[in-house]
Amino acid sequence: MSSVRFEKASRVYPGSDTPAVDALDLEISDGEFMVLVGPSGCGKSTSLRMLAGLEETTSGAIYIGDRDVSDVAPKDRDIAMVFQNYALYPHMSVADNMAFALKMQGVSKDGRLAQVKDVAELLGLQDYLDRKPKELSGGQRQRVAMGRAIVRQPQVFCMDEPLSNLDAKLRVSTRSQIASLQRRLGITTVYVTHDQVEAMTMGDRVAVLKDGVLQQVDVPLSLYDKPANLFVAGFIGSPAMNLLDGKPTEGGADVGGYIVPLDRDTQARTPGRALKVGVRPEHWRIVADDDPGLPVEVTLIEELGADAFLYGSATDTEQSELAEVVARIDPRDPPRKGQSLRLACDPARVLVFDAETGERLTA
Amino acid sequence: MTTTTPPLAPETEPEPPAKPSGGKPRRGVSTIIVRIALLVMVLVWTIPTIGLLVTSGREPEVVSNSGWWSVLSSPLDFTQWTAQNYEEVFTARGMGNAFLNSLVVTIPATVIPILVAAFAAYAFTFMKFPGRDVFFIVLVGLLVVPLQVAFIPLLQIFGEIGIVGTFPAVWLAHAAFGMPLAVYLLRNYMEGLPGEVIESAKVDGASHFVTFWRLIIPMSTPALAAYAIFQFLWVWNDLLVALIFLGPGDNEVVTVNLSTLVGTLGSDWHLLTAAAFITMIVPMIVFLSLQRYFVRGLTAGSVKG
Numbered sequence: 001m002s003s004v005r006f007e008k009a010s011r012v013y014p015g016s017d018t019p020a021v022d023a024l025d026l027e028i029s030d031g032e033f034m035v036l037v038g039p040s041g042c043g044k045s046t047s048l049r050m051l052a053g054l055e056e057t058t059s060g061a062i063y064i065g066d067r068d069v070s071d072v073a074p075k076d077r078d079i080a081m082v083f084q085n086y087a088l089y090p091h092m093s094v095a096d097n098m099a100f101a102l103k104m105q106g107v108s109k110d111g112r113l114a115q116v117k118d119v120a121e122l123l124g125l126q127d128y129l130d131r132k133p134k135e136l137s138g139g140q141r142q143r144v145a146m147g148r149a150i151v152r153q154p155q156v157f158c159m160d161e162p163l164s165n166l167d168a169k170l171r172v173s174t175r176s177q178i179a180s181l182q183r184r185l186g187i188t189t190v191y192v193t194h195d196q197v198e199a200m201t202m203g204d205r206v207a208v209l210k211d212g213v214l215q216q217v218d219v220p221l222s223l224y225d226k227p228a229n230l231f232v233a234g235f236i237g238s239p240a241m242n243l244l245d246g247k248p249t250e251g252g253a254d255v256g257g258y259i260v261p262l263d264r265d266t267q268a269r270t271p272g273r274a275l276k277v278g279v280r281p282e283h284w285r286i287v288a289d290d291d292p293g294l295p296v297e298v299t300l301i302e303e304l305g306a307d308a309f310l311y312g313s314a315t316d317t318e319q320s321e322l323a324e325v326v327a328r329i330d331p332r333d334p335p336r337k338g339q340s341l342r343l344a345c346d347p348a349r350v351l352v353f354d355a356e357t358g359e360r361l362t363a
Numbered sequence: 364m365t366t367t368t369p370p371l372a373p374e375t376e377p378e379p380p381a382k383p384s385g386g387k388p389r390r391g392v393s394t395i396i397v398r399i400a401l402l403v404m405v406l407v408w409t410i411p412t413i414g415l416l417v418t419s420g421r422e423p424e425v426v427s428n429s430g431w432w433s434v435l436s437s438p439l440d441f442t443q444w445t446a447q448n449y450e451e452v453f454t455a456r457g458m459g460n461a462f463l464n465s466l467v468v469t470i471p472a473t474v475i476p477i478l479v480a481a482f483a484a485y486a487f488t489f490m491k492f493p494g495r496d497v498f499f500i501v502l503v504g505l506l507v508v509p510l511q512v513a514f515i516p517l518l519q520i521f522g523e524i525g526i527v528g529t530f531p532a533v534w535l536a537h538a539a540f541g542m543p544l545a546v547y548l549l550r551n552y553m554e555g556l557p558g559e560v561i562e563s564a565k566v567d568g569a570s571h572f573v574t575f576w577r578l579i580i581p582m583s584t585p586a587l588a589a590y591a592i593f594q595f596l597w598v599w600n601d602l603l604v605a606l607i608f609l610g611p612g613d614n615e616v617v618t619v620n621l622s623t624l625v626g627t628l629g630s631d632w633h634l635l636t637a638a639a640f641i642t643m644i645v646p647m648i649v650f651l652s653l654q655r656y657f658v659r660g661l662t663a664g665s666v667k668g
Contacts, residue, residue, distance in 0.1 A: 052566055053565075053566075054562050054565065054566070073565075074562075074565045074566045075565065075566065075567070075568035075569070079566065080566065081562075081563065081566045083559040083562070083563060084559075085557065085559055086559075087557060087559035087560045087562065087563040088560075089560060089563075089564075089578060090560075090582060091581040091582060100564075100567050100569075101566075101567035101568055104567055104568035104569055104573065105568060148563075148567075152567075
């Protein structure tokens with residue numbers, strides 16, 4: 001087990017001007033579960049493949065422990081990789097699949113057998129050891145792919161969207177299994193996903209990438225509460241944060257006539273520039289018609305049982321359409337579709353961003 | 364939802380019975396046409412073969428007096444059947460020796476190009492080296508070179524080495540002529556193998572050699588078998604290359620032997636058909652026993668299924 005460090009690591013594909021991964025600086029400490037998340041094409045998979053040695057590092061360096069592995073062959077990096085489509089060896093039994101890497105390391109047959117058996121027990125695969133991959137269900141294949149990685153006891157696990165081929169229900173249960181397994185084994189893990197819920201629930205820390213550039217690295221809750229910029233604010237959280245156009249005004253931000261009060265520090269940082277006012281769906285509340293608030297016409301109510309979400313179009317004082325908004329509401333007493341009402345936000349939880357640079361202005 | 368279905372139902376109800384009854388006969392007619400066409404083709408292709416087999420098993424006098432189809436009226440008249448024809452072509456006419464020669468020629472001439480082409484296809488698919496694409500294009504371009512063009516230079520080269528008329532000469536010639544197609548087919552197949560499996564092997568610490576033997580070869584079995592069948596049939600049935608590089612004589616193969624027999628035994632149908640059937644039997648067995656490998660199915664289960 002050891003730490004992983006990306007130092008200004010970049011990957012430029014031949015024939016392309018823009019780097020797929022641009023000067024990535026990232027430190028992952030020993031035993032940490034680090035999730036790389038971002039939309040497709042953001043460079044998260046490329047970063048992982050650079051760590052695994054499947055993708056060349058054009059410039060910069062990658063360290064595993066204190067060793068610079070930038071030019072080391074994949075097999076000498078002491079990593080194990082779990083692929084999105086599992087990449088099991090189709091003609092080998094489950095046991096042979098799991099023992100393959102050990103065989104390559106020259107472990108004796110008895111040694112291999114014992115280790116494979118231990119791991120199979122850990123993953124509940126004892127009964128399937130003689131089967132071929134095609135005789136297994138998707139979830140079982142996924143576990144074999146995990147087992148193949150675990151059996152090697154590597155320094156680092158690299159996981160490239162290992163859950164995306166499972167159905168929704170299995171994905172949720174496997175998610176927690178992988179996370180608890182990783183805590184138990186204590187092996188440094190780099191996990192790539194495009195699903196922000198997976199990122200938030202599994203990672204010790206989460207790194208958000210966009211267009212090859214690292215946007216923010218932090219523990220999940222801090223990403224949620226204090227996103228560094230507009231992109232992170234919009235990407236983390238489901239339903240997404242409401243990002244409304246506003247302009248600075250006396251005592252706060254003017255969102256289509258609704259004045260959102262801001263504290264002094266934030267106001268000091270917003271001299272005359274266009275703003276984006278970010279409100280999480282749960283920070284809205286329905287207020288009386290004569291209270292200050294944003295007039296909204298309800299277009300859709302989503303009832304999930306524990307929660308309900310109101311989707312509506314907000315209008316400004318001139319009755320022209322301002323934005324679509326989402327608010328979490330009381331699931332036991334939802335408004336009707338088509339109803340007009342007023343939403344006010346919790347000023348203490350509002351985030352304000354510079355509309356031009358995207359930087360967060362609220363402390 | 365529930366309010367819209369009742370008014371729709373009466374309208375659509377009369378239609379469903381009409382639709383299948385309108386579609387079914389048409390589908391039925393086309394199936395029948397396809398079946399008839401298939402049946403005709405099967406008959407056209409198999410009747411001569413059956414005639415050949417029947418004739419080769421009849422007494423010489425019966426063969427010259429009546430057509431093979433006359434056995435249909437009296438198949439159980441055992442006086443007309445004999446194995447004598449086979450015995451004669453096998454021993455007196457050299458077919459036995461030629462049969463062994465054909466095996467000696469065909470098996471290495473199938474295995475050598477497959478082995479070499481599989482190595483080449485692996486390199487073309489999974490290894491990066493300068494000029495890879497150019498090499499591949501040149502190699503595939505060789506597909507258009509007709510083999511007759513190479514006979515004279517090859518005979519000269521083989522003459523200098525002193526292997527004309529020996530088995531290695533045909534092995535080399537067949538292996539070389541079969542190579543472009545083999546490399547092309549195998550590379551295309553390997554390119555379709557899931558790349559993650561090879562990457563996974565790389566991470567697991569497998570060398571190129573191990574990856575090739577333990578993963579690529581087993582996963583390429585359908586393509587290897589398909590090509591092996593083609594090459595085997597082509598080499599076994601080949602007359603031209605065998606005649607030029609081996610010629611008639613001790614090393615002659617079945618096709619050469621058969622063509623000699625056609626010249627010497629012009630009207631002895633009972634012997635010619637027996638010889639012809641011996642020539643055919645191996646390709647038939649090979650095809651029937653290996654045809655299931657044409658079905659690709661080995662990679663199922665390695666990636667999302």
